[in-house]
Amino acid sequence: MDLEGICKELYILGCEIRKDEYLKNHTSFRIGGKTPYMFFPKTKNVFVETLILLKRNNIPFKIIGGGTNLIVTDYDVDFVVLSTKYLTGIKEEFLSDRQKLLVETECGVYLASLSYLVSERGYSGLEFACGIPGTVGGALYMNAGAYDGEIKNIVLEAEVFDLSDMKVKKFRNEELEFSYRKSIFQDSPLILLSSKQVFNKGNVYEIKRKIEEFSSKRLNKQPIEMPCAGSIFKRPKPDFYVGTAIESLGLKGYSIGDAQISSKHAGFIINKGNATFNQVMALIDYVKKTIKEKYQVDLTVEPEIWK
Ligand SMILES: Cc1cc2nc3c(=O)[nH]c(=O)nc-3n(C[C@H](O)[C@H](O)[C@H](O)COP(=O)(O)OP(=O)(O)OC[C@H]3O[C@@H](n4cnc5c(N)ncnc54)[C@H](O)[C@@H]3O)c2cc1C
Structure with missing residues (x-):
């Protein structure tokens, strides 16, 4: 056909x-x-x-x-x-005398909406994700994380479609091969349909305090008001902060065309208006080369490149 x-x-x-x-x-x-x-x-x-x-x-x-x-x-x-825009179904179930909340989400549910839903119910575990844009599908694909939290810590199981044999299957957390910004979805013919996440009852005031703290940190430090794709590089090793390293080279605000290293956070590249793909890639290559020369560190790009 x-x-x-x-x-x-x-x-x-x-x-x-x-x-x-x-x-x-x-x-x-x-x-x-x-x-x-x-x-x-x-x-x-x-x-x-x-x-x-x-x-x-x-x-x-x-x-x-x-x-x-x-x-x-x-x-x-x-x-x-x-x-996956329309795949936004959510089912909730209280477990263990309401000590736990199980939430099943279709892959197009926004992670931040899930974070607010869970937090408002007084359950803890997804405060870290309150400001991460994107869907549950993208979050499992990338094992999204922030402020010491990661999606792998809350996923119980995933319902996937396996393109190799055209079957719907269930994968437990351990089978999803989560590691830093990585999961099985990146190297397999698996597509996420829905997933189950489990949360423990928490202290509502503490949950709200954390959400406020994380949101204001993000607002102050990240160019969330500008078109961008989040952190442009993965952290190459635990003690190497890419944004700080790029800033140390005096590259904050450096532009190629309309692609610019954010002057708010040097780990982000922003689109000032009409940035092209080639301008973004040229800026990425320039940063990679300069970081390699100064720190002997190889950077890898975090977002997926489609061309
Ligand atoms: C301002 C800003 C701040 C950000 N902050 C963070 C942060 O703090 N931490 C962090 O980890 N990330 C962050 N990101 C990056 C991004 O938001 C996350 O990685 C998010 O999880 C991506 O989800 P998405 O739905 O947008 O994925 P998309 O960009 O749509 O897709 C990303 C990949 O996931 C795949 N994918 C999507 N859905 C499915 C599915 N159902 N099945 C299989 N594959 C699928 C796509 O094919 C693609 O390969 C930030 C981005 C921005 C713009």
Whole structure:
């Protein structure tokens, strides 16, 4: 079946379909060329149907959640994109005489919304994520983390679709191979459908205090008001702070075109308006080279690069 045929099938299933969609409208960096088709399945079943149709017909595709950890070429791409935007189902269950809260989320739920929901109920464990943009799907993919918290600490199990045998499977936390900004999803044909997270009852005032502290730290230190993709480099070793190292080279505010090293936090590259993919990549290469010369450290890029 060709793409037109797939579109017809998915249209009947109620999937939203957009032709020639600019990916810059779906990334926090506000950079990204046109994809021939973008699919927005409205239910988990239709999401699975879409995956099956694309895989069976050898159509190259990528999954997008919040688009907050992506650097996308501004040339037109030859792959189609599946958005998890509508997969926002949430189920809650109290356990152990309400001492624990189990929350099952579809992959398109925003991590920050989940953090607020859990915290408002008086359960602890997701305060660290109150300001991390993006979805649960992207968070499991990256093992997102902040302020000594990581998604791996709260995930109980994941429901995944395995593209290699086209089956839905359950993976326990230990099977998801979480490590620093890494999970099994990065090197396997697994797509996250939903996941279960468990939280312990906590002290409401302490939870609120932590959320306020983390939010104001983020507001003061990160350029969250500007288009960007979060930290541009992974921390290469526990005691090496990339932002501080880049700042020590006098590179805060350094620009190539409209791509600029944030003057608020040197670990972020911001798009001042019309930054291109090539400008961002040139700035990344320049920082990598300069850090290598000064500190003999190899930096790796954290966001996924789509080109
Ligand atoms: C201002 C700002 C601050 C940030 N702060 C932090 C921070 O403190 N800590 C941190 O860890 N990150 C941070 N990030 C990066 C980013 O928000 C996180 O990595 C987030 O978890 C990405 O989620 P997303 O839904 O946006 O993923 P996307 O950018 O949409 O996708 C990222 C990857 O996940 C894959 N993916 C998405 N959904 C699925 C799915 N259902 N199944 C399989 N693969 C999937 C995509 O294909 C892609 O490869 C920040 C970003 C910004 C812009």
